[in-house]
Amino acid sequence: MLWKSAENDKLKLEWNWLQSVAIFMVISNVFMPAFASLLALRVLFRYGWRAIASPVNQAYFGLSLWMIFTTIIAFNPPTAAGGLANFLPYFFLAAITSYIIRTSTQFIHLLWLLVLSSLMVSGFGILQAVIDRPDWIFPKVIFDSYPIPMGFSPDRRIQSFFGHFNETAAYLLMILPIALHFALGKVKSISKSQQVIATIALALGTCVLVLTGSRNAWGLVIFGAVILAIYYRQWKLVAGFGVISLVIAWGVFGHELGLGGEVVRSLLPEGFVNRLASTVDPKLGGYSSTADRLNAWQFALSLISQHPIQGWGLRNFPLVAQSMGYNLRGLPHEHNLFLAIAVGSGIPALLGFIGIIGWTIYASFTSALIKESEGMIVAVTIGVMLFLFSGWLDLVLYEPRLSMLLWFLLGGMYGLTRHDK
Template sequence: MFWKSLEDRSILGEWRSLQTIALLMVTNNIFMPFFAALLMLWVLFCRGWRSLVTPITIGYFWLSLWMILTTLTAWDFGTAAVGLANFLPFFLLAATTSYIVRTPAQFIHLLWLFVVGSILVGGFGILQVVINRPDLRFPKAIFDSYIIPMGFSSDRRIQSLFGHFNETAIYLLMILPIALHFAIGKVKSISKSQRIIAAIALCLGLAILIMTGSRNAWGLALIGAVIMAIYYRQWLIVSGFTVVTLAIAWAVFGSRLGLGGEWLRSLLPQGFVLRLASTLDPSLGDYASTADRLNAWQFATSLISQHPLQGWGLRNFPKVAAGMNFDLRGLPHEHNLFLAIAVGAGIPALLGLIGIIVGLFKRSLQSALIKQTEGMIVIVAIAIALCLMSGWLDIVIYEPRVSMLFWYLLGSMDGLCRSTNQSNACGA
């Protein structure tokens, strides 16, 4: 039914390809990006580069040019050139998506496919829990380039189809607000059966999010829930989340600050409490991850102060550290997306990317599209914001599927704003 909403039936093939990729994207981090690349190249060469031009994609072009220039002056040119692959192809992916997704019906349907696809992540994670045979390795050639253990890790965490627990968590963190909006009936254009499927995806995703053990994602999930409750004007829920969050903080950190809370702490799962407490308690083993991040951030800040404009080259952080005999304690990158961009391509690149995203949000959220997408464009903005906030503590967009989802969401928002029948609403 959704192809009927297309203004230009000539892009029906591209729209069908995009839907297929959206549905199956989580299954493989090599083949699915390859198929997405084929679609991008098809649109670029068969439709022409002018078909991709919007105010936002012009921003991508200039940001890409700056990143290429900084690569020429990088500490290690080869590494920086490879680092461009984490950004430039995904800028084109967003531009291609903005060309294909032109109507609210397409937008909603594409999001629905992402939610359905996430059931594979949740379902496979539950399968790992049930089997719980970490020594049993799933054939990586079928679904992934990673080795996938069919059970909990040594510290009782589940990674599902991704190579790391945090990648699974942030992928689901972007999906869950969208699934919730579908499941509670905020989108009237879908059927009751679709709402049930969305509810299944929501429950599975939430369960696996918890079992990833990602403290970053746990905190952001609470923040996202509060933001959505505010958007829905559910003030009782906002109050409830606030009380629960303060109670957990009291139970976990109260004794350390001399504020008590031991009795409440005893009622919470020990693994959950220790996982959170270790964030700030040097006496606990998991505190090392916090200390290592602080160590890397200090060095990254120093590098930015030395080369604030051109940076040191994308993905060059560990090489520069090695060249300067700085001990990163085994960290492969800055563990902060914003520092990584500033270190790699300079402060102008960081400001450029932030400016593009803020500009897109402003054009989308101050328009009639909120009503026409049944509020879904607001929920997508929340999902994108949560992913960006996760970048304060880690970098997961180096995982192709996480990055694809992020840029698909941005591109589809831009597509609605560039479409002819929405030009007035978007202020074009």
């Protein structure tokens, strides 16, 4: 049963609403956040603040107040106020999710719906690759706020429903560990047909992740697979991933380091090799993205050293750079989640952000319901950590659907903890 007792029947509407958001979340970064916001407001006005005012949710509220304060004193307050929309509504979404999710059965079901929903992302990505007509533009008025080309980009990358390849990759980084856990039959409470669907989602999602051309995501998904293999105590699989990774690294980077590897390099797809090698090789065109990031990070660290407490205001980074005559080489932001928070709202906000997520994960792992979750808490934690690790090289939290997914996962984990009685 999804509910512990009749006492929770009053939340059936909210639970059904939450399931609807989980299923259709990926199709629009405008309508679905609005639909989720209505759910959050309903919970607040019907049950009141006291109903959701648990310790972690109070920490969200405190962090929100600090971000509002830094917005008032920001370099450009109107722009910083817009930046609040990338954080505050999603803190609220995590809070109401933790109020609605009360049992491990609910938690598992919500996760399966998220995996089911990912079929739309991966299926559409595969369709783009098959059609490969980038001059055909999918009408933006149907699903999204921007046009979507029905084919590969000039540098042979696929973006699916999202506005950028790295956003698609970050989405899949959160979903694939969960899909893998379902696909391997680790969750006995789901049906065989659900396991098959999860397997299909895993296979298609992995293909699309490769097609996004995100070097960051490629490395992280292997790292996540190794961590899961360690959790499953599949030591042969761990060793296999390690050997394969070392061989690929030898083939891609061995020549530059004087270690050979030409034979392995010749067996790998040229585009794959060049994409990875360009990360560190200034002679390749793709290295410019590395150089531009290093340039932006240097300036971000300089700004943090000048205003370490209050920051400069969320999303004020390019405005401050322009006012100081600093050339960001076309980058619109810091390309680092943690630097963006510290530049925008200061080091206290960054510590609060990391602390709340760490608190949520710690509380989930120490909860008595971790066994009832059939390992899903571990899979979700890996997905969340992979997303956060991707934040070291990019800043994709500005995409509403990614934020919704992240805070759904964290809110669901915390829901098990706060109702563990």
